[in-house]
Amino acid sequence: MKLTVVGCSPAWPNPGGAQSGYLLEGPGRLLLDCGPGVLARLRSNGANGWPEIDAIVISHFHLDHWGDLVPWVWGTMWGLGKELEKPELWLPPGGREELAGFGTRFGTPDMFIRVFEPMEYAEGEEFEAAGLKLVATRLPHYTVQTFGFRVSNSTRTLAYSGDSGPSERLAHLAEGVDLFLCEATLERGELDGEPRGHLSAEEAVAAFEASGAKRLLLTHRPKELALDGGLEQAHDGLQLDV
16 A cells, blocks of 8 residues: 555644645555645645545544545535545444534535545444455544544555544554554643543554554654654655555
8 A cells, every 4th residue: 555644734733734634545545534734735636636536534523634525525516526436435423414414504414425425434344445444443532433443455454543542442453554653642641631632652652562563653743742763753745655
């Protein structure tokens, strides 16, 4: 699989940055999350001015992980995207009803189903999107229903934490994977909420070491928080083979 970090800012954007969006290619084109700024980045790299994506998977409904689905709707209905096939849109349990509610407030109840093929994943049940196999794991993130994913093709597996507070489930999520893409928002393991919602770099490293994953890439981190030497950090535009 090829990974492109489209955007990796935390809940507030880094200077000039886009928020969460990670493109996986191999065999299809799968977008993990779609935060503000992601659509513009994808458009700038698209051959026809609009991204050709087979499927989008949303980890949770915090705006920095799904907000660009709204301009995606307007651009598809009235812009360059209207001639393309509808991408599958994989949502957390109850997500179709959630989107209908958003549509009622933002435009029309059917705005999202006019542009996407909404589907819901279930925790622990394998599903297929863009030719890749995925399994969702529920993770703690304040009080919001939130999931991380294992994503596999025939030869490689990536784990994506989404957003998560400290949990033994992170090590299970990333067990033995080729790449663990893990958030590390905090400077240290401070109490950012009750329950916790994010990890420090040290907590992310501890989950990685417990998992036996081969490689760690830290993400969702403020630009101002430097990392210790030897730790890999995602940046917008980063491309690597998993």
